[in-house]
Amino acid sequence: MKKVIRDFECAMCGRCCASQDLVQLTAYELYGLARHLEIEPAEFFSRYCVTASTTQNPTLHLYIKTEDGRCPFLKDNKCSVHEARPYACMAYPMRVYWSLTEDMKAFVRSKYPALEKTCSLFRLNDGDVLLGDYELLSRQTLAWWVDDAYFSLAGEMADLSIPYRVADFYIHDKEMMEAAKRYVVNPYHPPSAFGAELAYARISLMLQAAIWNATASxxxxxxxxxxxxxxxxxxxxxxxxxxxxxxxxxxxxxxxxxxxxxxxxxxxxxxxxxxxxxxxxxxxxxxxxxxxxxxxxxxxxxxxxxxxxxxxxxxxxxxxxxxxxxxxxxxxxx
Known part of the structure; x- marks a missing residue:
């Protein structure tokens, strides 16, 4: 019988944190990490971040730099910023709202083969269902939409306070969060997907107004x-x-x-x-x-x-x- 896995028990092996080229990040998360470390966001960006495009995300985005595949916040195989860690880290292995364990295993094997020996994911039955935290995934999605739209508008020379402010505004906006939740739960349903496209358009205009230093309506x-x-x-x-x-x-x-x-x-x-x-x-x-x-x-x-x-x-x-x-x-x- 299939089991629904809502709470993933991490084995704390640290291998997922030591097998990354780059760690996905958004401006909203960057500000949270900077607060946690009690440093300015600009200093956090200078010390730990890079803007880059990848084969998986061809548009420009923000990432945490790694050294020989290791996250700079991995200390003694533990996350030293665990309470403020990026959404991508919080969500693992529930990268999407609903997935089969066997599909996620195949993805992890293809990207991070070293995890197969130690990660708790590989102790789960192939037929089990991984059910993600849709509140968390919705916040991640909104923050990602904002960064994606912002870098498309502003390019590499960016003021990260702008996407942070816009993301913070919309993450606390009920209507926008509902659009993100509907998309996270069913991204292939045309009304949900179209609602996400309209939300992305609104975010883009709000960002443009902020770039102009103008109040938007x-x-x-x-x-x-x-x-x-x-x-x-x-x-x-x-x-x-x-x-x-x-x-x-x-x-x-x-x-x-x-x-x-x-x-x-x-x-x-x-x-x-x-x-x-x-x-x-x-x-x-x-x-x-x-x-x-x-x-x-x-x-x-x-x-x-x-x-x-x-x-x-x-x-x-x-x-x-x-x-x-x-x-x-x-x-x-x-």
Whole structure:
């Protein structure tokens, strides 16, 4: 009979800590480790960290450096920062929410063959089910999304206080954590995966506002439709609540609108669709307003003449009859 393993009893052999090229980390975890060691985050990064891309994670990310495969915090075969250790270490071997023991054994054998002789994982029956801590995995996922989006926006020259602050905000945000939990429990379910894509888009815009040193707010898009007008041409009409539409209008009319960033992300959950995330702001007022919507690639290509023209977006309030539309040209290429 299959057993469900929720609590893994580590053999404390230390081999997983001595068989690593790099130890996966995020800015959020880095700050926790720095607090634990009572040093500044910048000092922790300088002494222990590197930004790198790997075959498993081709985009730039943050890692703890090892020496001859050994984690610098492995002392006498014990973790010297156990209470503040990275999420990847806390989660092992439950790297995902649900997995068969035999599959995890195969993964560990392929990556860390030295563990087979001593790791408690190999004492479990092949048919047993490993059930991860989905609260822990959800925090790890959110922190990872933030770092992934941040390094995509900022590159290697990064201010790690920005992803730390954004991760700390969203890890304590109920709606964002629910999106992460749904994804962790069932990442291949299209609604869960698409919810994760929308969450990633929101994180990206929040990070962009922080890079601009601007306070961010978001316009909830209620209705959207592709339209055509003799004067305006082809465009997408978005409906928002009256206050959000008014705030966008005031920003557009201020004459101080000098910040803009639009991201177009192909959806893996729903093939053919794209998530469009756009942030506009004022550097003098230190404010930015973002909005997110999704549309089929076919319609986007039609409205932009295959990327030769901007994608024109207009907002209208959901209440009111005669209103002046607020519009933005978005540079969207898919």
């Amino acid at each position: 978001f316009v909830p898009v209620k209705v959207q439709e592709a339209k055509e007008d003799e004067r305006l041409g082809k465009f997408i009409l978005l409906t928002a609540d009256a206050d959000s539409a008014k705030a966008l209008g005031l920003l557009a009319k201020s004459g101080r609108l000098d910040l803009a960033r639009t991201l177009a992300m192909a959806s893996n959950a729903y093939g053919g669709r794209h998530v469009i995330a756009s942030m506009h702001g004022s550097s003098s007022d230190h404010i930015a307003i973002g909005f997110i919507f999704h549309e089929s690639g076919t319609i986007i290509r039609e409205l932009t003449d295959d990327g030769k023209k901007p994608l024109y977006i207009f907002f209208k309030p959901e209440t009111g009859d005669e209103v002046k539309l607020v519009g933005f040209p978005l540079n969207v290429k898919i």
